[in-house]
Amino acid sequence: MATGNSNIEVRAVNSGRDQKTFMRFPYDLYADDPHWVPTLRMTERELLNFKPHPFYQYANSEIQCFLAYRSGKVVGRIGAIVDGKHNEFHKEERGMFGFFETIDDSAVAAALFDQAKAWFATRNISQLRGPANPSQNHTWGLLVDGFDSKPKFMMTYNKPYYEKLILENGFKKSQDMYAFTGHIDMLESLDPKLQFVADESKRRFNVTTRPIDKKNFTRDVEHFLRIYNSALPGQWGFTPMTEAEMKETAKGLKMLMAPELTTIAEIDGEPVACVFALLDYNPIIKKISGKLFPFGFLSLLLGKRKIRDIRMVSTNVVPQYQRWGLGLVLLERLVPSVKAWGIENVEFSWVLESNKLSRGTLERGGTKLEKTYRIFDYDPS
Numbered sequence: 001m002a003t004g005n006s007n008i009e010v011r012a013v014n015s016g017r018d019q020k021t022f023m024r025f026p027y028d029l030y031a032d033d034p035h036w037v038p039t040l041r042m043t044e045r046e047l048l049n050f051k052p053h054p055f056y057q058y059a060n061s062e063i064q065c066f067l068a069y070r071s072g073k074v075v076g077r078i079g080a081i082v083d084g085k086h087n088e089f090h091k092e093e094r095g096m097f098g099f100f101e102t103i104d105d106s107a108v109a110a111a112l113f114d115q116a117k118a119w120f121a122t123r124n125i126s127q128l129r130g131p132a133n134p135s136q137n138h139t140w141g142l143l144v145d146g147f148d149s150k151p152k153f154m155m156t157y158n159k160p161y162y163e164k165l166i167l168e169n170g171f172k173k174s175q176d177m178y179a180f181t182g183h184i185d186m187l188e189s190l191d192p193k194l195q196f197v198a199d200e201s202k203r204r205f206n207v208t209t210r211p212i213d214k215k216n217f218t219r220d221v222e223h224f225l226r227i228y229n230s231a232l233p234g235q236w237g238f239t240p241m242t243e244a245e246m247k248e249t250a251k252g253l254k255m256l257m258a259p260e261l262t263t264i265a266e267i268d269g270e271p272v273a274c275v276f277a278l279l280d281y282n283p284i285i286k287k288i289s290g291k292l293f294p295f296g297f298l299s300l301l302l303g304k305r306k307i308r309d310i311r312m313v314s315t316n317v318v319p320q321y322q323r324w325g326l327g328l329v330l331l332e333r334l335v336p337s338v339k340a341w342g343i344e345n346v347e348f349s350w351v352l353e354s355n356k357l358s359r360g361t362l363e364r365g366g367t368k369l370e371k372t373y374r375i376f377d378y379d380p381s
Contacts, residue, residue, distance in 0.1 A: 008075070008108060010115040013065035019050045022065050025074050026101050027289075029159075035150045036157055037282040038290035039139075043252060047134055048079065048099065054244035055134055060084035063134060065099065066115050068108050076102030076109065080116040081134045082123065086239040095120040097130035098140070101158075102165065109165035128378040129174065131156070137241045138249075141177050141350065142166065146371030152311040152347045153280045155179065156373065163374065171376035175236055178359070179349035180367035184338060186346075194325075194364065198332050201325035205267050209333040212262040212276070214254075221250040223264060223271040224316075231316035236354050237375070256281060256300065260337040261310060263330045265317075273317040275330040277338070277346075280309040308344045315358075323357070 013022050023044060030036035039047075046053040049063050056062060061084035068076035079099040087093055097116055102108050120128065132140040139156050144163050151157040201207060212220045225246040232238045241249075258279060265273040284303045288296035317326045338346075350373060351358050 007070055008111045009069045010066050010111050011069065013067060018067065019045075019048070019065075021074060022048070022067055022077050022099075023050075025067070025077050028074075029101055029103070035147065037150055037286045040285060040292060041290045042292055044290075046248075047138060054242060054248045055083075055138075057244065058084045058242060060087065064119055066112060066119075068102070068112050070108070075105065076112050078102075078112040078116050079134065080119045081132060082120075082125070083132070083135050083239065085242065086135065089239050092127070093125050094127045094129055095123075095125040096132040096134065097128055098133040100131050100162070100166075102162075104159065104161045104165075106165060106168055110169060113169040126380050128171070130376060136237050136239055137245065141373030141375055144176075144372050144374045146179070149370070150282055150286075151371075152179070152309065152349060153278050153282050153285075154313075155311070155347075155349055155371075166376050169378070170380070171378045173374055174377040175375045176353040177350035177373040177375070178353065178369055179347055179371040179373070180351065180362045181345060181347050181370040182365065182367040183345060184343055186366045194328055194361070197325035198328035201329050204324070205321070205326075207265050207267055207326065207329055209263050209265050209329065211259045211337070212257070212264060214259050217250070217254060218247075220264065220271075221246060224250075224274050224276075227271060227274050227316050227318055228314065230318045231322070236352055253278070255297075256304075258304070258341070260341070261334065263333045265326055265330055267321070272321050273315075273326040273330055275312065275315040275327070275334070277310040277312050277334065279304060279307040280311055280347075281307065283307075305341075308342055310338070310343050310346055312346060312348045327358075327361070 013019060023041065027038065045051045047055070048065060049056045061082055063079050063081045065079045066077065067074055077099060078097055081096040081098055083096055102112065117128070120126065130140070131142050133156070139154055141156055142162055143151070143156055143158050147160055225241060225243060229240045256279065257276065261279070262276040263274065264271050281300055284300055288299050315327045315330060347370065348362055348367060351362065353359070
């Protein structure tokens with residue numbers, strides 16, 4: 001399908017060959033970038049629905065990928081995504097764009113966005129948001145500040161010029177997300193005020209804490225899903241995760257997760273809060289070029305104990321116990337385990353700019369704002 005730019009052709013990804021080309025393009029684009037880390041290929045294939053994924057099994061969810069060519073050479077790519085769960089939950093008709101990669105060329109970016117907008121128009125969708133790969137529950141956001149270091153595991157990375165290209169196509173900033181970093185020493189000595197809050201919370205509610213139980217992994221995943229979906233509906237952009245989606249994500253992380261780097265808090269035997277940290281596998285993933293087979297998975301497992309950086313992914317507390325310091329109680333249990341592992345650096349990501357409670361706690365704890373990611377909205381009206 002031709003575009004308005006006469007020397008650029010945008011084609012829908014339909015064949016297996018097209019899919020391989022779509023996935024290959026970033027490897028060429030970032031060939032000389034020391035900070036870029038590929039997504040695990042097996043994971044990306046599923047998130048693109050090149051291999052079935054539960055995200056796309058929800059009603060009205062779909063994706064169409066496009067490739068931009070100039071003189072027969074791939075120069076860009078984009079995914080047009082309908083998140084049926086998001087639209088149902090937020091009672092709107094909005095499209096998501098994701099998996100966006102391009103050379104530094106306004107005409108190429110315009111051709112990709114024009115084609116995505118045209119595809120959405122056939123579904124009566126005009127409002128867009130992104131980048132989402134493919135949703136808020138997976139990886140999303142455009143890096144706009146903090147290009148001088150590698151991203152942590154399951155965080156995005158992109159070329160600095162992407163923001164300019166997105167803005168040129170009518171998008172505007174909707175929300176920022178932050179990554180804060182700190183040394184393990186910061187976790188050992190909480191601000192006295194924060195320590196008091198944690199101690200008071202434990203006393204008031206008689207809280208008990210424990211790591212995720214791998215022998216009862218499915219049960220604890222169900223606890224996490226319930227807490228996650230209960231804790232976050234008031235946050236900007238939140239969309240509940242389906243049970244099938246959570247189980248698929250958990251299945252992929254089970255072998256990579258370290259139980260001792262997780263915490264579930266219980267009150268009267270009922271799980272009410274949870275946190276988990278993920279080891280930063282990205283240095284290993286870069287070495288294996290995102291390929292788990294035939295030997296990449298072995299490299300991940302053998303290198304696991306040598307990893308010294310973690311990413312605090314999710315700290316969630318059910319509504320009736322929020323603002324009572326349970327998040328601090330969760331983190332407090334992690335400190336001895338984190339020290340025993342030999343962890344040195346911690347990234348807390350991502351944190352919404354509108355989440356003033358979490359931002360304030362991290363800032364008071366002495367963490368440093370390391371990276372900023374941005375979500376953009378497009379509204380033709």
